Structures are given as C-alpha cells and as structure tokens.
Amino acid sequence: MQAPLITDHKINGMKKITALTCFVFSFGLTAFNQTYLTRNGNISFYSHTPLEDIKAQNNEAVSVLNIATSSIQFKVAVKSFHFAKTSMEEHFNTDDYMASSKYPKAGFDGKIDNIAAVDFSKDGSYAVTVSGNLTIRDVTKPVTAKGTIIIKNGKPTATATFTVKRKDYNVIGESFVQKKIAEEIQITVNCVYEVQ
Amino acid sequence: MKHWKKILIAIILLSILTGIGYAYYIWNKPARNVANERAIKITATALYDSFAHDEQAANASFLNKAIEVTGIVNNIKKNQAGETVVYLQSSDIVFGVNCTFKQPPKAINKGSTITFKGICTGYLSDVILNEGILIK
Numbered sequence: 001m002q003a004p005l006i007t008d009h010k011i012n013g014m015k016k017i018t019a020l021t022c023f024v025f026s027f028g029l030t031a032f033n034q035t036y037l038t039r040n041g042n043i044s045f046y047s048h049t050p051l052e053d054i055k056a057q058n059n060e061a062v063s064v065l066n067i068a069t070s071s072i073q074f075k076v077a078v079k080s081f082h083f084a085k086t087s088m089e090e091h092f093n094t095d096d097y098m099a100s101s102k103y104p105k106a107g108f109d110g111k112i113d114n115i116a117a118v119d120f121s122k123d124g125s126y127a128v129t130v131s132g133n134l135t136i137r138d139v140t141k142p143v144t145a146k147g148t149i150i151i152k153n154g155k156p157t158a159t160a161t162f163t164v165k166r167k168d169y170n171v172i173g174e175s176f177v178q179k180k181i182a183e184e185i186q187i188t189v190n191c192v193y194e195v196q
Numbered sequence: 197m198k199h200w201k202k203i204l205i206a207i208i209l210l211s212i213l214t215g216i217g218y219a220y221y222i223w224n225k226p227a228r229n230v231a232n233e234r235a236i237k238i239t240a241t242a243l244y245d246s247f248a249h250d251e252q253a254a255n256a257s258f259l260n261k262a263i264e265v266t267g268i269v270n271n272i273k274k275n276q277a278g279e280t281v282v283y284l285q286s287s288d289i290v291f292g293v294n295c296t297f298k299q300p301p302k303a304i305n306k307g308s309t310i311t312f313k314g315i316c317t318g319y320l321s322d323v324i325l326n327e328g329i330l331i332k
Contacts, residue, residue, distance in 0.1 A: 077318030
C-alpha cells in the first residue's frame with residue numbers, strides 16, 4: 001500500500017513541476033512579446049492663426065507600449081523640439097512659454113481603452129482610443145485622443161492627433177504675440193516601436 | 197533751421213533702418229552650431245550616471261550645454277526623420293546616451309569608440325544629445 005502511494009505523490013509532484021515550468025516558460029515567452037519601445041519616436045505640434053503658422057518637431061520621444069497592461073507612455077525632452085526659426089525656438093524655451101530649464105520634460109501616461117481591438121500578430125490598421133494624463137510644465141490634466149495602431153511586419157506604429165488648450169498648462173506668452181499663437185495647439189504623435 | 201531739420205530726419209531714418217536690420221537679424225538668426233562652441237568633455241558612462249544619480253544636479257550642469265561625449269557604440273539607426281542616431285553604452289543594460297547627428301556622419305561601426313559633440317536637451321530613458329557632429 002505504501003509504495004504505490006509514494007509513487008503517486010512523486011507523479012503528482014512531477015506533474016505540478018511540469019505544469020509550473022510550462023506556465024513560467026509560456027509566461028516568459030508572452031511577456032517577451034508584450035512590451036514595445038521606441039527611444040526616437042516623433043512628436044510634433046502645430047499652431048495655426050491667420051497671422052502665423054508655428055511648427056516644431058521632436059525626434060527623441062520615448063514611448064513604451066505594454067500589451068498585457070494596455071498601458072502606453074510617452075516622454076519628451078522639451079528642449080528637443082526644433083523649429084525652422086531659431087528665434088522661435090528660443091522663445092519657446094523661455095519662461096514665458098515652456099520654461100524648459102525649470103520643466104525639462106513633458107509626458108503622457110495612459111491606457112489604450114480598446115486594446116482588444118488590436119491584433120498585434122496581424123498586419124493591419126486598428127482604430128484605438130487612448131486616455132490618460134498629460135503633463136506639461138508640471139500641470140497634469142486628463143486627455144482622451146483617438147489614434148491608430150498600424151502593425152507592419154510585426155512592428156507597431158502608433159499615430160494620433162489631438163489638441164490641447166495651451167493656457168490649461170500655463171503656456172501663456174507675451175501679450176503682444178497672442179494673436180500669432182493659437183489657443184488650441186495640435187499635437188501629433190507618430191511612433192514606430194521595436195519589440196523590447 | 198533747415199540744417200537742423202536735415203539732421204533730425206537723418207537720425208530718424210537711421211533708427212528706422214537699424215530697427216529693420218535688427219528685426220531682420222532676429223528673424224533670420226542662424227541656428228546654433230555646436231562646432232563653434234567650447235564643450236564639456238565627459239565619457240558616456242559618467243554622463244549617464246550623473247543623470248541617473250541626481251537628475252536635478254545633472255540638469256544644472258549639462259542641460260542646453262555643448263557636450264563632447266566619448267563612448268562605445270551600442271547601435272546605429274536612422275530616426276523617423278532620416279537623421280543618424282547613435283546609442284552609446286553606459287552602466288545601464290539598455291539605455292545610455294542617445295546622439296542625433298545634424299548631418300549624416302561617415303560610416304560608424306557598432307562596438308567602436310567614438311567622440312560625439314552635441315547639445316544636451318535632457319534625460320528621459322537615455323541622456324539626449326542632438327544637433328551633433330562626429331569629432332572622432
């Protein structure tokens with residue numbers, strides 16, 4: 001009676017270990033494919049008024065996209081925004097606008113609300129909604145934006161365009177230039193990710 | 197009297213011209229050229245570590261300054277605007293110094309040691325340097 005019991009225990013134990021190994025292994029494999037990263041994503045903004053159009057590009061945005069948690073984060077160095085005109089770039093960085101020496105970073109931390117709609121293993125274009133918190137000049141406000149995730153050769157690209165009211169984030173500027181700067185600034189995100 | 201008026205008109209005209217000239221200069225101010233600047237010389241590891249340990253202090257020392265950084269090339273790629281980006285190794289396994297070239301440099305090999313001179317725009321996951329040139 002004793003001997004077979006011990007064997008049973010051993011078999012059960014082995015099954016447990018095998019199951020655990022399988023679980024850990026598969027979890028490890030999936031986790032490997034669950035995070036996407038870019039260290040050189042593109043984020044630009046655009047301000048349009050009848051008097052002047054202002055555009056700037058930043059090609060050093062960091063973004064992490066995690067499928068398991070559906071979280072998506074973006075970070076930019078404010079001084080990495082480049083303008084066609086040097087004087088505009090200098091103004092942008094002063095305390096009247098972005099105060100980039102005091103607040104060198106801006107960022108977004110949120111979630112893809114409908115991540116189930118994206119098949120990361122199949123090439124295609126998927127409409128998504130992203131919601132979260134946008135921080136500029138240390139002011140954090142909730143933001144929701146519609147965007148697209150494009151899967152090409154297994155690599156995702158995230159694109160979105162949304163507007164922010166600059167005064168919500170204390171981006172005021174001198175009084176004499178107010179007519180040249182739009183109240184609502186259009187922000188465009190275009191990030192090509194690598195598998196992390 | 198007439199003579200006095202002429203001088204006045206000349207002064208007014210001269211100030212208007214100076215004003216226009218100054219506005220023109222501001223509007224067309226040339227872009228910052230790191231090649232003409234004196235730079236802080238540092239290794240990629242030391243630069244990364246300063247930010248990783250005390251970001252505020254590192255911002256005070258390096259932000260918006262010309263930096264001449266020397267390090268081992270981890271990877272080279274083109275960013276989405278087609279500019280060349282070189283990632284320099286640091287004490288971190290993934291991140292380091294992210295260097296964007298103003299003009300495409302001559303061939304750079306992975307694993308080689310380079311010296312890059314650029315402007316520090318901040319610290320995200322990497323320390324960011326851009327508008328840069330290859331020193332050696």
